[in-house]
Amino acid sequence: MAARDPYLLTPGPATTAAETKAAMLRDWGSWDGDFKAITARVRARLLEVAEAGDAYTCVPIQGSGTFAVEATLGTLVPREGKALVLANGAYGKRAAETLARIGRDFEVYATTEDTPPDPAELDRILAADPAIGHVLLVHCETTSGILNPLEPVARVVEARGRSLILDAMSTFGALPIATSTLGLAAVIASANKCLEGVPGMGFVIARKADLQAATGNAHSLSLDLADQWTYMEKSGQWRFTPPTHVVAALGVALDLHAAEGGTPARGGRYAANHRAVVDGLRGLGIEPLIPDVLQSPIIVTFRCPDDPAFAFQPFYDRLKAEGFIIYPGKMTAAETFRIGCIGTLTPEIMGEVVAAVGRALDALGVARRNAA
Ligand SMILES: *Cc1c(COP(=O)(O)O)cnc(C)c1O
Secondary structure (H helix, E strand, C coil): CCCCCCEECCCCCCCCCHHHHHCCCCCCCCCCHHHHHHHHHHHHHHHHHCCCCCCEEEEEEECCHHHHHHHHHHHHCCCCCEEEEEECCHHHHHHHHHHHHCCCEEEEEECCCCCCCCHHHHHHHHHHCCCEEEEEEECEECCCCEECCHHHHHHHHHHCCCEEEEECCCCECCECCCHHHHCCCEEEEECCCCCCCCCCEEEEEEEHHHHHHCCCCCCCCCCCHHHHHHHHHHHCCCCCCCCHHHHHHHHHHHHHHHHHCHHHHHHHHHHHHHHHHHHHHHHCCCCECCCHHHECCCEEEEECCCCCCCCHHHHHHHHHHCCEECEECCCCCCCEEEEECCCCCCHHHHHHHHHHHHHHHHHHCCCCCCCC
């Protein structure tokens, strides 16, 4: 093992700053004024990052990002309502599966893993089915790293008078999301991706009027976003035991986000990381799966070398021995692996990753297929 802690080249949990980890060395009373103040500050900062005005609120929720997605769908989509899921990867599919479990009517507009949804086709689907009240879009489909077209989709949904729910789990804090301007009903994210906090909580930026109207919809007690909101507004406390250390760490992570220069600077660093790893691996003959124009700077899916000497597990083990934790592929259509560009990584670290990949390929006896 390398002497330092490994770098996580994953889509989250991601590598966090020492200050963020240090924020967890203190215990907090969940009802205490000091902790309530942290919660209030975190909620206010998240609203700012989301570019959400007074018509919106931030409702944090215990658990991983999926809990926040389930809470949002179960609260905002009425029991007799219908949702449309735009799916081109695992997270879109998971949202559809969630709707099936909680007994909401839904339809899926599916495209292949390297194809964004077509706004014109979305418009036709909405025109043909007035029962669809909510549309769910995954901003960056972390399965492949593809960036889906938020603004064109939001324009179509608004023009048709429907509500857009955005799963911004892997973009929030790194790519701008103009929540108010785009008229989004809800934006869902979690602490442990581009905000560089630790895992244990998600949050939803939701239009207050929609939450108010959704009171009583939820299928679940613990995942009732409207109840969580009402209770938090009244008491300043979380409804059930909060992940106190996670909230405190997110407070510090948000300070670091602001100190770095906010979303533009964070996204700029990730884009530089992305460039360094894509250029570097291309030099080793390893190509990304998604065309550059569709690719987010968050995570890159690479095609495994087409060489019988290559196998993912020994490749992974060699990189791990050098202190780099990469991520397996999640695509159904091709043999791939993924490299995340988020967390406290820098282009210099990505350069070290590229060098380590070169050594791993040599050790496995994989022939170099240098792209000129
Ligand atoms: C990470 C992620 C989620 C939530 O996953 P969890 O494992 O529950 O945190 C949801 N949607 C997208 C697009 C994600 O990247």
